[in-house]
Amino acid sequence: MTDNTPLSLVVLVPAHDEALVLDASLASLAQQDYPAARYEIVVVADNCTDSTAGIARARGATVWERTDTAQRGKGYALDWAIAQLLARPLPADAFVIMDADTWAAPDFLSHINTRLMAQTDARGLCALQGRYGVLNKAEGWRAALMSAAFDLVNHVRPLGRDRLGLSVGLKGNGMAFTRKTLARVRWHGDSLTEDLDFALDLARAQNLRVGYAPEARVWAQMPTSGAQAASQRRRWEQGRRHSVRALALPLLWEGISRGRPLLIDSALDLLLPPLAELSGLLLFWLALIGFGVSHHILPHPALWKGAGAIALMGWFAYVLGGLRLAGASREAYLALLRAPFYMAWKVMLALTGRRAKPSAAHSAPEWVRTARAPLSVPGAAQAGLPTEARTL
Amino acid sequence: MLALLYLFTTALAGAGVLGSLAYLLTLTLAAARAPRRLPAPADLRKLP
Numbered sequence: 001m002t003d004n005t006p007l008s009l010v011v012l013v014p015a016h017d018e019a020l021v022l023d024a025s026l027a028s029l030a031q032q033d034y035p036a037a038r039y040e041i042v043v044v045a046d047n048c049t050d051s052t053a054g055i056a057r058a059r060g061a062t063v064w065e066r067t068d069t070a071q072r073g074k075g076y077a078l079d080w081a082i083a084q085l086l087a088r089p090l091p092a093d094a095f096v097i098m099d100a101d102t103w104a105a106p107d108f109l110s111h112i113n114t115r116l117m118a119q120t121d122a123r124g125l126c127a128l129q130g131r132y133g134v135l136n137k138a139e140g141w142r143a144a145l146m147s148a149a150f151d152l153v154n155h156v157r158p159l160g161r162d163r164l165g166l167s168v169g170l171k172g173n174g175m176a177f178t179r180k181t182l183a184r185v186r187w188h189g190d191s192l193t194e195d196l197d198f199a200l201d202l203a204r205a206q207n208l209r210v211g212y213a214p215e216a217r218v219w220a221q222m223p224t225s226g227a228q229a230a231s232q233r234r235r236w237e238q239g240r241r242h243s244v245r246a247l248a249l250p251l252l253w254e255g256i257s258r259g260r261p262l263l264i265d266s267a268l269d270l271l272l273p274p275l276a277e278l279s280g281l282l283l284f285w286l287a288l289i290g291f292g293v294s295h296h297i298l299p300h301p302a303l304w305k306g307a308g309a310i311a312l313m314g315w316f317a318y319v320l321g322g323l324r325l326a327g328a329s330r331e332a333y334l335a336l337l338r339a340p341f342y343m344a345w346k347v348m349l350a351l352t353g354r355r356a357k358p359s360a361a362h363s364a365p366e367w368v369r370t371a372r373a374p375l376s377v378p379g380a381a382q383a384g385l386p387t388e389a390r391t392l
Numbered sequence: 393m394l395a396l397l398y399l400f401t402t403a404l405a406g407a408g409v410l411g412s413l414a415y416l417l418t419l420t421l422a423a424a425r426a427p428r429r430l431p432a433p434a435d436l437r438k439l440p
Contacts (some may be wrong), residue, residue, distance in 0.1 A: 160419030163426045268415060276411050285405040288398070297398050307406060314413040322420050 004057055006113050007093035009039040009176075010085055013061070014077040018100035018140040019050040021221065025100055026059040034109040040092070042085070043100075046077035052100075071189065074172075079189035081180050091179050094126075099173045103135055104222040111216035112176045125181045125208050127199070130174035130216035131155055144335035145342055147222075148276060151326035152319070157269075158212040159325075166265045167202075167209035170195035174218035181208070192239045196270075200251070203262040226345075233349055243269050275319070276346045279339070282315055 011029055015022055022043070029041050043056035045065045056063045066080055078097065085091055094116050098104060112128065120126040132154045137147035158168035172195045185201045188194045202208040236381040248270040255263030274279065289308045292298035323332060 012437060080422060155415075156423045159426050160422035163422040164419075244437050270413060272412055273408075278409070282409050285409050287400065288402045292398060292402055297395050298402060299399075304402070307410065311406075311409050311413055314410075314417055318413060318416045318420055321424070323422055325420065 006035055006038045007116055009034075009094050009096055009109060009113070010092040011041045011096045011098055011109070012078065012081055012085070013041065013043045013073045013098055013100050014048045014081070015043055015048070015052050015056070015100035016072075016074075016077075017048050017050045018052050021101040022052055023059065024056050025098070025102055025104075026056060026061055028103040028106075029098070030059060031106055032104070032109045033106050036114065039109055039263065042081065044077045044081045046074075047072050047156060054104075073189070075191055075194035076189035079187045086179065086183055093184060094176055094178045095175070096176045098218060099220055101172055102218045104174070105217040108174075108216050108218060111213055115211065115213040115216065116176060116178060119211050120178055121208070123180065123206075124178055125184065125206060126176075126178045127170070127181055127208060127210045128176040128216070128355060129158060129168050129170055129210050130176070130218055131212075131214045132171045133219045134222045135219035136221050136224065136330060141335045141338045142226075142229050142342075143222045143224050143330040144329075145338060148323060148328055148332035148335055151328045151332060152275065152322045155214065155326045156322040159214060161265070162212035165209070165261075167199060167262050168212040169266070170199045170210055170268065173220055174216065175215075176213075181206075193243045196243055196247075198246070198262075200266060200324045202265060203260070204254075207260070207262070209262055210324050221363055231347060231348065237348070237350065238272070256371045274346075276339070276343045277350075280317065280343050280347060282311055282375055286312070307371070 013022075013025070015027075018025075026041060026043070032039070041056075041059075041061040043052070043061045043063050044054065045053040045063055047067055047069065048065070053063050053065050064081060064084070066077060068076065068080075082095065085095060094112075096109065096112060108130065115128055116126050119128070132150065134143055134147035134150050136143050138144070154171055159162065161168045175195075181202070185198065185205055188197045188201075191197045199210050202210065223232050248267050251263055251270070252267035255261070255265075255267055272278075286308050289298065289304045293301040293304055298304050319336070
């Protein structure tokens with residue numbers, strides 16, 4: 001990759017019954033400011049029963065229909081498609097993975113290309129994560145709160161990790177890999193947490209970190225109703241709990257014993273509670289201090305009160321400083337006022353989720369989608385998409 | 393005994409909270425020091 005010829009790219013869009021949202025998503029890919037001859041859109045219509053494949057064909061995408069009732073799910077679909085792409089006589093230089101409910105900024109592929117060219121190592125390996133935000137953040141407080149959380153988790157933390165030379169991890173959407181990267185490390189189809197597993201395999205097997213491309217932006221639609229949000233949250237929490245239980249401590253030990261900062265940081269990231277749980281823990285701890293000090297149970301009360309005050313200031317510094325750094329919208333700040341209700345809702349979900357026996361869909365890889373609404377064009381304008389992207 | 397258990401619980405919760413916040417603030421400070429100017433993509437339309 002020594003000349004300035006743009007890389008040949010394949011944008012891989014795994015889709016399962018995405019007729020409502022796919023057209024707008026493909027439209028955003030069709031109007032990229034990237035030479036049309038240098039990228040191809042491949043839609044994997046996986047076990048679809050709606051018009052997903054027809055919509056993709058009408059948009060000029062290459063469509064691969066896959067029917068496999070035993071191995072269903074995004075991971076299997078990607079594993080299958082990547083194997084086919086690598087087996088082509090002239091495979092692309094790099095592959096980009098984007099969800100079917102996502103809008104890409106018009107310069108998304110151009111920025112991915114620039115980063116891949118700059119950051120691919122001597123072995124030809126490079127893995128990137130673009131900035132993944134919320135498209136419909138003006139459509140209710142849940143989406144706005146999700147947007148604030150995405151600003152912190154999908155932007156501020158990756159930006160910090162990237163600056164420190166650590167792996168930013170993979171977020172499942174808006175990712176890019178050189179061909180050699182995917183040829184060397186296989187994508188996991190049979191995992192609940194395939195993104196995490198792949199990032200860990202890159203670190204373990206190739207000592208390769210995932211870099212961050214903050215200027216390469218994609219936005220996805222988030223649920224606005226309680227029922228939709230509960231379904232999505234349960235699914236994410238299931239995956240997270242599974243990862244923490246199965247991976248975190250062995251990974252931490254492996255990182256320490258082999259002296260690998262990438263693995264230690266990945267383990268710490270897994271062990272870190274989500275912000276809502278951390279906030280709940282902070283409140284619980286402050287209540288313990290308050291009760292303990294007032295009833296003379298805790299020795300050195302000034303020390304405890306000081307520690308509590310430092311933690312409270314740290315929380316505000318992280319949340320408000322992080323949102324400011326991310327250039328969060330007014331809606332995101334306002335949605336923070338609803339955060340206590342969201343925390344209570346999440347605690348309830350966690351409690352009911354732990355009591356409930358995991359469904360087959362939650363314990364094995366599967367397409368379990370959040371109910372969709374058509375991708376909203378007004379939402380795109382409010383998400384801060386560049387003008388060209390609003391004209392779809 | 394109960395007081396000791398209370399002290400232990402409070403210390404454990406505090407370690408979790410302060411450790412998590414220290415880690416998050418480290419990442420946030422590093423993010424704040426990240427270069428502001430982002431690399432502009434080449435004008436690829438001009439290329440053959």
